[in-house]
Amino acid sequence: MQSNRYIIIFSLVLTAVLGGLLSGVSQVLGPTQKKAQDLDTKKQILGAIPAEKEALADMDAEAILARYAEVISSQVSDFQGNLVDTNEKGGRMIAEEVSIEKNYKKSIEDRMYPVFKYSANGNEAYILPVYGAGLWDAIWGFVAVNPDLKSVKGVSFDHKGETPGLGARITSDEIQARYRGKSLYDDNGNFVAITMVKGEKTPEDRLGPNKVDGLAGATLTANGVNDMLLNYINYYQKYFDKHVRGGAMTLNNQ
């Protein structure tokens, strides 16, 4: 039987070696991980536009970044709709670097709201990040709203821990295609967002302009998506009132 002294020394050495190894790997891989994450965010933003999403599949990382720089311009607004140019550290505010996840922990009034404007060949859309809670963990996505601010051009959703084959289906093209062309407003002009109904294979004529077909076996994730769209798009109303409905589409390249 080893002495207590031996056990303590062994444990300390093991902890130091393993801890050192992990921090070393984290340091070495950190920049590559950041690039991968950045590329993933840009893919999701572009992916909210159906035509771009199809093209993305055949593009390599460089081509995606080049296409992004070509067609997307961005800015950041606060809850009141005022544009924000400097970040907390005093540097330039970059929309892609605003962490929606971290912002979600703040109160609605204190959050930052990035807006990405898509413009290519006369096609335009405002791409808005959305964030909410699914059944198991966070869900998020980007919603491309047509310049009329009423209908949806496309969406891209993602999740942290929804069940594969059930709630995780929100990432599939088939589910996301259901949102295309749907309206965020009802016939009386009230903002109602788009609701996913319970049950799947509902005929299109019974769904109407504000509803999409449901996710069989994942109603709670679907409810999470519904809440996310209803809440988060609503947070952008003041921005739209000031900068888009006011007439001037003022989004500039940053």
Next chain:
Amino acid sequence: MSTETIEAPVAKESEALLSKRRKKFITDPLNDDNPITVQVLGICSALAVTTQMKPTMVMALSVIFVMIFSNLIISLLRNAIPGRVRIIVQLAIVATLVTLVNEVLKAYAFDIYKQLSVFIGLIITNCIVMGRLEAFALGNKPYDSVLDGLGSGLGYSWIILAVAFFRELWGSGKVFGYDLMGAIGFESFAANGLMVSPVGAFVVLGFIIWVQRSKTGYVEH
């Protein structure tokens, strides 16, 4: 005068790299002593990740990597590890290897990392890994331990890949994302929703165990 002859000492022949005994480390877990179907370990991840072939393949490779290297490291340290804290030492090493896999996936296969990171983390609690460290690596030489890790990893992998094959095929008509049912002419193939739920994994796993045991004649005592 003594007529005794003294036998010249014969140098002990070193064991072949893949001797009969060593081959059994790899072949036993594939069938007769399969970690999933015979030992009934690692069931949770077999149910969770097997909806599609692609993530299942990455999970299988990750488990094989973790098993081989954790077996190797524990075997190398087996005489130094204090008996009273051996479980926590094993856990620390497995957790480190799992974190390494996760970090590498995050850097070089971000899409798969997003899909699998929850389950990769769960390799730490996979009973097969801890079971082999405790039952084999602590008492055997490094090379044998590597073979044992490889065998158990492969035994786990082929079962989850088989389950994933049937679940993806019946659940969505696809294999590795390729529309197989459509390609062979079943364009109106109706996907079976049961197969994408964990219940489907139980059903497929049950069938595999049934077929395997009727062939090997294995009976629980």
